[in-house]
Amino acid sequence: MSQDIYVVIEHLQGQVSDISYTMLAGARELSQATGGKVIAVLLGHNAKDLAEDFAADQILYLDHELLAEFTSDAYQKALADLISKDQPRAVLFGNTSIGADVASVLSMRLGLPLVSSCRSFTEEGKFVSQICGGKIMAEGELPSPIALVTMAPGGYQPDQGRSVDSPPVTESTVPALEALRVTLSKYIEPESTDVDISKEPLLIAVGRGIQNKDNIELADALAQAIGGVVCGSRPVIDQGWLSTSRLVGKSGKQVKLKIYFAMGISGAPEHTEAITQSDTIIAVNTDPKAPIFDIAKYGIQMDLFELVEVLTEHLKAKV
Ligand SMILES: Cc1cc2nc3c(=O)[nH]c(=O)nc-3n(C[C@H](O)[C@H](O)[C@H](O)COP(=O)(O)OP(=O)(O)OC[C@H]3O[C@@H](n4cnc5c(N)ncnc54)[C@H](O)[C@@H]3O)c2cc1C
Structure with missing residues (x-):
């Protein structure tokens, strides 16, 4: 069991999404309350270069050809193994289609509580989540010993999660990913017939x-x-x-x-x-x-x- 805060980096087509940096900023605030480190968790294939500007203390990099593009199945397997082994204090996901998909299944699979739509953390390490269509902000203790959290934008600016220095990268082992039920065969961009x-x-x-x-x-x-x-x-x-x-x-x-x-x-x-x-x-x-x-x-x-x-x-x- 550690007090570290893991941030699952979201990226698509070689672009790290802004929510990843927002989460790194939130993780920094939370880590000050827990006393742990901020660890960026990057899943991909030949994707180490994406990690150059993460404001984290360390990067855990999981490389596998079946992680080259996001699939919920592969991410769940790889992360279930990592979380069970490392037992971080909290794991942050984007409150996005990708993050909500993976976090909800992991919550069931590992029997861990999930805090959704978190906007920010207080100095004492409490979560602040938006509920009822954003009309109510709910504050609460982060469930222990391990909490899964999906984070919505708005509480931190992405720039707060960027750094000019690249933190050390540690390669982490990836469990067997064969027999996945879902694999990506092709990425199709929507046709653009309108203004962007x-x-x-x-x-x-x-x-x-x-x-x-x-x-x-x-x-x-x-x-x-x-x-x-x-x-x-x-x-x-x-x-x-x-x-x-x-x-x-x-x-x-x-x-x-x-x-x-x-x-x-x-x-x-x-x-x-x-x-x-x-x-x-x-x-x-x-x-x-x-x-x-x-x-x-x-x-x-x-x-x-x-x-x-x-x-x-x-x-x-x-x-
Ligand atoms: C998984 C999921 C994904 C979603 N994705 C999206 C998304 O991508 N984009 C999105 O927008 N929503 C999305 N939604 C829906 C979202 O939750 C809200 O329901 C939606 O944004 C509400 O739209 P609205 O503000 O137009 O309508 P309402 O919430 O009904 O608000 C209408 C507003 O108009 C005001 N109003 C009424 N008459 C007047 C008037 N004459 N003059 C001035 N003000 C007036 C009212 O006071 C009210 O505040 C998603 C929901 C889910 C569950």
């Missing part, structure tokens, strides 16, 4: 508050006046009011932009996790307690229909 919202500097985002498909044209007019592109939250896409390529959030695109103008969006964690790295978030919502106001730089509590047309006309008159 992840590359746009200014987005006008609409949520369920826009009410119906016809009202999307109000957002379009504002986007044209301001030089932006329209995107939406999950209900808007599910209703078919905008195409899937315009979905922002956990199951859509992550965006890093200058301005994110959110209209009629409540600010559920699955949506906001994709926008926290925007320079300026402006939110319009009738509900003063909408969680989107917690991350917005400017919040406007009013009916979006009273604002949009006036704002569009005002902007048009300016240019």
Whole structure:
């Protein structure tokens, strides 16, 4: 049993995802309470180079050709073996499709408690998790002796988990990975027939508050006046009011932009996790307690229909 905090690094197609750095920052805070080390756990094949900027005390590298690309099956087997052997105090995963998939199965397989949607840790080493669509933050003692944790973005900036010095890399043994039920045969990029919202500097985002498909044209007019592109939250896409390529959030695109103008969006964690790295978030919502106001730089509590047309006309008159 150790007091070390393990961070399972998430990477896809040779790119380490931002959540990995966010977790390293969270692990550092937690390690100060436990007194252990921050250990980055990197699974891959010929992927050691990915480890160059992790703010960790040590990197455990598990190399195997069946770990070249993520599959839940291979990750579970390799990590179950590692956790059982090393017995760290906590293992952090991204609160992402990949992390939630692996952590939930490991929790069952190893009989370990799982804390989900953790945003941050307190100085005393308590977890702070978002529940009820981000409306409530729950604080609690980290279950012992080993806790699995999925971490959502928002509590730490990815840059806090980056370092200029590369920590020492230790190769760790990988258990037999043969007889996997799932292997990757091909990686297929979605066809791009639309603008790539992840590359746009200014987005006008609409949520369920826009009410119906016809009202999307109000957002379009504002986007044209301001030089932006329209995107939406999950209900808007599910209703078919905008195409899937315009979905922002956990199951859509992550965006890093200058301005994110959110209209009629409540600010559920699955949506906001994709926008926290925007320079300026402006939110319009009738509900003063909408969680989107917690991350917005400017919040406007009013009916979006009273604002949009006036704002569009005002902007048009300016240019
Ligand atoms: C596994 C999983 C993945 C998910 N992935 C995504 C994802 O990728 N992206 C995503 O967005 N969601 C995702 N969701 C859904 C997410 O949990 C929320 O349900 C969704 O984001 C809510 O969308 P919304 O804010 O538009 O709607 P609501 O939560 O219904 O909010 C509508 C808001 O509009 C406000 N409003 C209403 N009328 C007006 C008005 N006239 N003027 C101003 N404000 C008004 C209301 O006060 C309210 O706050 C996912 C959920 C799960 C479980």
